[in-house]
Amino acid sequence: MPTVKSTPKSFNYPLLLAPFISRLGDALYLFGLNWFVVKATDNASLLGIIQAIGGVVLFFGDLLCGVVVDNLNRKWIVVSAELLSVLGCLGCAFWLNPQQITAAPLITLTILLDIGLAFSLPAAKAMIPELITLSGRQRFNAVSNTLIDLADICAPLLGGLLLALHWLDLRGFLLLNAGSFLLSFALYLSIRYQAPTGEASQFGVRASLITGWLYVWQRPGLVETIALGGLINVLFAAVRLVFPYDVQHLYDGDSSRYSYLLMMLAVGGILGGLRLTLDHQDPQRSQNYRDLVLAGSALILAGLWPNYWVLLAVSAVFGFCYSSFEIRAITITQNLTAPEFLGRMFGILFLAIDAFQPVGSFIFGFVTDWLANRTLVIIGGCLLIGLWLINVWHQRLTASR
Numbered sequence: 287m288p289t290v291k292s293t294p295k296s297f298n299y300p301l302l303l304a305p306f307i308s309r310l311g312d313a314l315y316l317f318g319l320n321w322f323v324v325k326a327t328d329n330a331s332l333l334g335i336i337q338a339i340g341g342v343v344l345f346f347g348d349l350l351c352g353v354v355v356d357n358l359n360r361k362w363i364v365v366s367a368e369l370l371s372v373l374g375c376l377g378c379a380f381w382l383n384p385q386q387i388t389a390a391p392l393i394t395l396t397i398l399l400d401i402g403l404a405f406s407l408p409a410a411k412a413m414i415p416e417l418i419t420l421s422g423r424q425r426f427n428a429v430s431n432t433l434i435d436l437a438d439i440c441a442p443l444l445g446g447l448l449l450a451l452h453w454l455d456l457r458g459f460l461l462l463n464a465g466s467f468l469l470s471f472a473l474y475l476s477i478r479y480q481a482p483t484g485e486a487s488q489f490g491v492r493a494s495l496i497t498g499w500l501y502v503w504q505r506p507g508l509v510e511t512i513a514l515g516g517l518i519n520v521l522f523a524a525v526r527l528v529f530p531y532d533v534q535h536l537y538d539g540d541s542s543r544y545s546y547l548l549m550m551l552a553v554g555g556i557l558g559g560l561r562l563t564l565d566h567q568d569p570q571r572s573q574n575y576r577d578l579v580l581a582g583s584a585l586i587l588a589g590l591w592p593n594y595w596v597l598l599a600v601s602a603v604f605g606f607c608y609s610s611f612e613i614r615a616i617t618i619t620q621n622l623t624a625p626e627f628l629g630r631m632f633g634i635l636f637l638a639i640d641a642f643q644p645v646g647s648f649i650f651g652f653v654t655d656w657l658a659n660r661t662l663v664i665i666g667g668c669l670l671i672g673l674w675l676i677n678v679w680h681q682r683l684t685a686s687r
Contacts, residue, residue: 297426298417304473305410306433308368311466312399313441315375317548318459321449321541322387324530332389333527334651340396341647345637347404352633353494356626360409360416361479367406368471374398375464384455395460408632413479415620415628424617425563431613432559435605438552446545498630507571507622508631510680511615514574516638517672518581522608524650524665525585529601531654537594550598554605561606562613568621569614571680578673581607585666592659600662 323332355363378395418426448454454462502508533544562569581604588600615635623631654661 297422298477300473300477301410301413301417302426302430302433304364304368304470305430306437307466307473308371308470309434310437310441311463313438314445314466315459315463317442317445317545318449318454318456319392320526320530321445321544322384322456323392324534325539331651331655333530334647334649334654336389336392336396337523337527337647337651339393340400343397343400344404347401348408348633348637348639349495350633351405351408351636352498352630354405355409355412355629355633356494356498357629359479360413360629361474361477363409364406364413364474365471367402367409368467368474371399371402371467372464372471374402375460375467379457379460379464382457382460384457387456404636408629408636410474411616411620411632412628413477415625417477417479420621423620424565424569424613427613427616427620428559428563431609431616432556432563435552435555435559435609438555439549442545442548442552446542449541494630498627498634501624501627502631502634505622506680506683507618509683510571510676511618512635512638513676513679514578514611514673515615515635517669517676518578518608518611519639520646521665521669522604523647525604525662527647527650528654528659528661528665532592532597532659535658536592543594546598547601550601551605554602554607555609557602558606558609559613562610569617571618574611574614575673575677577607577610578669582666582669582673585662585669587666589660589662589664589666 319336320333323336374395378391378398381394382391414423414426445459448458502512529547530544533539533541533547537543584600584603584607588597619631619635620628650661650665653664657664
């Protein structure tokens with residue numbers, strides 16, 4: 287059968303807007319989840335457990351998603367994942383008792399959402415090189431990330447307003463999330479996409495996995511990107527655990543202060559996205575190290591100096607550095623990877639990101655209860671040490687090739 291390829295364009299609005307809408311609803315739900323759970327339990331341990339279980343689900347999903355994405359129609363994978371998320375939010379909304387929050391419905395929903403995320407995210411990222419031209423790829427990735435960061439700004443502002451007005455409980459946040467997934471489902475469905483057929487469809491699951499891992503291992507640039515992505519995302523999740531705890535215990539439990547922290551994190555992300563939107567140069571690995579060193583240093587400062595205004599500024603700096611790295615990492619991955627391996631490459635990348643999150647979220651949930659704001663010193667120190675180790679590893683791997 288001849289290979290049928292979609293004609294790349296410089297932009298694709300449904301592919302741009304669908305992640306923004308689903309992220310807006312999901313960020314609003316996570317805002318409500320973090321606030322109501324910490325308020326009900328007075329600690330971050332349950333949040334750490336929920337995130338750890340979700341990380342386990344993502345680990346196994348990421349292990350298989352690359353083969354699925356490279357063998358099946360990528361559009362229908364994304365559409366099916368969004369539909370699963372809609373049904374999960376609706377079902378758990380009516381199971382949950384907002385007056386007596388328990389772990390079971392929240393864990394169930396986390397499992398369903400993370401199953402959808404494990405397959406939809408690699409499929410959507412793998413569609414970009416097929417739908418977007420090479421010259422427009424970094425710009426598209428930067429605008430897409432900027433919109434997602436805009437969603438992260440709107441979510442805490444809207445969430446803080448809803449909490450202040452007492453309009454919604456946790457069930458209401460769940461229903462809003464279901465609506466956002468329904469809209470993104472419709473947008474993905476509208477994309478004109480023809481799946482290419484290629485070599486990957488000739489392999490079984492085991493052979494396809496082995497081929498993908500060997501392909502990545504032979505390319506030090508991809509290995510380095512995977513390692514850096516895993517490190518920064520584990521620590522990003524840890525930072526998100528510290529924020530609601532600090533507000534509850536150091537800053538009078540004011541929900542608006544928690545909203546502002548998340549807003550500044552997203553503002554920094556938008557500035558990082560705008561920075562790369564205007565940058566017409568190819569992404570460089572040295573830029574990633576500079577940004578992540580700045581992020582780690584800022585976190586150490588916030589941990590040593592427990593001041594809300596310092597925490598606000600550091601939140602913006604961390605968001606700026608994280609967003610800049612994430613956009614470059616996605617563009618580097620898309621540019622260095624052959625189309626028939628994109629699904630498996632993103633599967634391995636997200637596997638690395640998710641593999642250590644269960645342990646990291648679980649540990650930092652309890653470390654935050656013990657060290658409070660000083661947990662940020664540990665997080666920043668782990669980032670700086672991790673960067674040094676990955677750089678040494680990359681140099682040795684490159685020398686051995």
